[in-house]
Each structure stands twice: as structure tokens, then as C-alpha cells.
Amino acid sequence: MSDVRVRFAPSPTGPLHIGGVRTALYNYLFARKMGGKMLLRIEDTDQNRFVPGAEEYIIESLKWVGIQIDEGQGVDWGDGPGPHGPYRQSERKGIYQAEAERLVAVGKAYYAFDTDEELDAMRQRLEAANAPAAQYNAITRGQMKNGLTLKPDEVNARIGAGEPFVIRLKTPRKEEVRLNDLIRGWVNVHSSAIDDKVLIKSDGLPTYHLANIVDDHLMGITHVIRGEEWLPSAPLHVLLYRYLGWETTMPQFAHLPLLLKPEGNGKLSKRDADLGGFPVFPLQWTDPFTGNVARGFREEGYLPNALVNFLSLLGWNPGTEQELFSMDELIDAFSLEKIHKAGARFDIEKAKWFNHQYIRQQPNEVLAPTIEQQATAAGLACPPDKAVKIAGLLKERVSFARELFGEAHTIFYAPTAYDEAIVATKWNDDSRRAVAAFRDALLGFEGEFVAEAIRHTLAGAMQQAGIKQGKIMQAMRLALTGFGIGPDLMLTMEIVGREEVIARLENALTSLN
């Protein structure tokens, strides 16, 4: 048996949806798990929906989340993107046409010349007659203008005259089509439910169905892992493999459950993102036509590992109680059998939790630049070592790196006001004495101004003043930051610096009565 080969085959019609990212991820995990290859093919057979920049966006998105493509668009094999190229369907036009002609030749497909108006008329007629389905199929094709109803001479004449035509599949009238989906098991569909699908459009380009089958075959794809929205057309694809003579090497199918709206009905859409205030695209995207900007997970501050971890568990579970997975661990644990059948609601809260987990694991040095940038933007001086310390102090408290600066406001800004509730309950003669005593001790402070030394100084000063430290700590925090809550006070003081600490204590003494 040949090695596993899977593909991710998006259409460049806009930014890659997060559901597409998950599909790509599952393909990738499976490929790596099996020691196989992951291909990227661009399905751009609809000229009308082509969006400039979309292909680049897709490639950049996959790269960002850590999905490596072995072969196909965006890959450099030295002399092209790989041995089965081109990997852009618009560049493979002739291949599809040849296969379609072959189907016509063996009587499995036929030319059709019906105009849009004629098709509409047929559908309306059927609907009026209450027919079960208004389809172009084994029953209706006899009444239409096609290679089955027209004389061969006329067909040739029409084509010769340049009249537009399509090639349709000649779907059998009564036949049970079976398909063994790796996730759902056997799926049976009667051919009467399948219409005579257009294989080659009047512009000469193939539809998804033909192009997909031809390419998957030519590219040696062994497993087709795609969204559940393709399940209804899967039997049609089986038929195509059969008629093309490729059924024995037909890939196995695995139809993935869909990502659903956080609440309400339907699948996750861009609209949900706007409503819920979260992204559904991996990267920020600016629509080239309207200029509208759609938010991206990357720009929102999500770490690629966190996104991958979150996405991997939406519709799949290793069966253990492990929650945090690196990409390598996912590859190791992954299996198609463990994929769910039912759709999964997209809950951004869980995504935030994952991000929090990964943020706190980040080295302080990695988080620091974000703080520096925001501080600089706010007109504040923030040397790298200070930013590193702040990151270490606060990273366990946030879900996103950009929240660090906001959490650090008491470090950057001396209090301009004091929390009244804390003042009312904690500010008294004792606390006033404590603050003064601490200030005095700090005035004579020598050595390195670090948390441990500060702790000692404070303890000593309180002991000398005869004040129980626990009783005045919150007042001390109030004097230093203006608030009753916040991160470790000793570390905060270390970062703020001795001079500033003394100044703040001084200020509290004069401001608070």
C-alpha cells in the first residue's frame, strides 16, 4: 500500500474560516501521525468568486498556526511546488476537460445546451406539479436540450458554432450508492436523489465535483478529510470515481462535524464574530473590495499553540483527561476513530482559557516587548529589564499579552485617587504611622532595592513601630497604588523603584486625612 497522502483544498474566496483551519489541522495531524504527506491545493475554479490575496492569506494562516505543507501551493520543491502540480485548479483546465470528454465517450456524461431560462422554466414546471425534487436528472433530462435528446449532428453543429454548453454527469436512475465513511460508517444514498451534476461549466472550467475527484486521484490522495457539508455529495463523488475507472484506488472519506454558533442555530459564521466580539479568522483580513477589516486570532493576541489546542478538541478527544497538548502531542494522540459525529459549539471562553494557559508559560522576555510598546505608545519610559519584571509579575493574571500593560497601571502611574471603600475601612492612625515609619526606613535604605530586601525593611520598621504588619498591609497597598487589590506588593515596589515608592508614601500621607 502506498503511504498516506491527504490534502487541504480551500477555495480562495476570502479569508480562511476558522472551521477551515480545523479541517486543515485534522488533515495535518493525521498525515503526521501516519507518517504521510500533507498537500495544499487551491480550488479556484470559480472565476466569479476569486478574491485577490486570499491564497496568500491561506498560506500565511497555515504557516502561523504551525501546519506544515509538504507538497503543493506555497511549497518550494526547488523546481516548483511539487511533483503533481500544478496545484492550482485554474491551471489544470485541460486535464479536467479531457476526463470529462472521456466520460462522454463512454456514455457516462453528456453535453447540455439549456439556457438559464430553460432551466428555470423546468424547475418551475416541476415545482408547480409538486414533483418531489426539481432536478435535472434521469427523469427530466429527456425533456431538455442535450446530447441525449438532440441528434449527434446537431450536437456537433452547436458546439462547432461556438454555442455555450456544459457537460453533465449521466446519473443512473435507480442505483444504491454506498460509501463507508471513516467517521460515520456506511452511508447509503439512492441515485435518484442525485441530479445530473454539471461537471464542466460553460466557461470550460470544471465544477468542484469533477476537479476534486480528478485531482485527488492524480495526486494520489488516500484520505479525504473534509467538512460535513460535503457528505450529501459524497455519493456523487463515488459515482465519479467509478465511471472514471478509479474506484479501486478511491480515497477513504472522513466527514468532520461542523463548528456551530456559540448560541442559537446554525453553523459558525462571520456574523457571530461581530456579535460576540471575537474572531473567526486566524489572521486579520482586509477585504480588497470594501476595505472592511475582519479581526484575526493572531491580532487579538491568541497564541498559535493555544488556538490549535482549542480547535483540536472541538470535535475530537483522545479519550484521556489531558487538556493541554503541544502540536507533537496532538500528532501522537490523534486518530480518526476518535472524531465525533455531532457538531460542536464554538465557545470563545474556552479559547481564552487555553490562551491563558499558554501565556503564563511564555518566557518573560517574550512577553516584555508587548509591554514596552504599549508603554512607549503611552509616553512612558519602560526599559527592557523593567518590562521583563512586569511580565513575570503579571502574566499569571492575564489571558492576553496585551492585557499586561493595563494590569501594570499601578506600576506606571502613581495614584491620583484612593479607593474610598479601602480608605474608609483601612486608613487610620495605625496605618498612617506605619506608612510614615516605612518611609523613614526607606529613606535610610541601603543595598539593592529588591523584593526580599524590601520585605525585611518593612518588617523591621513595623516591629520597631510596634505595629502588626498584617493589619496595615492593605493600607500600605492603598498608599502605594490607590487600590485595595493587586499583585504582590513587594515585587511591585521593586519594579516601581525606591525613589518613587518613597514619593508615593509621602503623597499618601499628605493626601489622606
Place this chain on the structure above:
RNA sequence: GGCCGAUUCGUCUAGCGGUUAGGACAUCGCCCUUUCACGGCGGUAACACGGGUUCAAUUCCCGUAUCGGUCACCA
């Protein structure tokens, strides 16, 4: 509407005939802590419904309901 698929706590899920139905997010409480957060401990919370099959059904089968997908010269 036809066809196809699905249905375990609010959400993501474990479970593959016999379990006190487990974990995570969220939520609530307690502990830790000078405070908040983190962390630890604990609580509330689920097998859609009705029939079968079986000694025994969350688990198998059939209906019903609900939800989802799909019915284009879009993918």
C-alpha cells in the same frame, strides 16, 4: 419540503450492556494569600422522548421530537 447526518451537565466532552455517569470551561463555596489573581479542595448541573431486545440499558434496534447539513454552470 425531499435526502443525509446528529442527540450525555449551560458549553467542550469520557463512556463503547452492569459506573456513586468521569474530566475540562463557565458558575458557586471553602482553603492558601496582606488583597486580587494563580493554585488546591469541594458544590450545583446531563444520558431528548416513547416503544422494544435483554436478567440488565446512557450504551443495541425502531419510531417521535429537536438540531444540523444539503438540495446551483459556489466551493
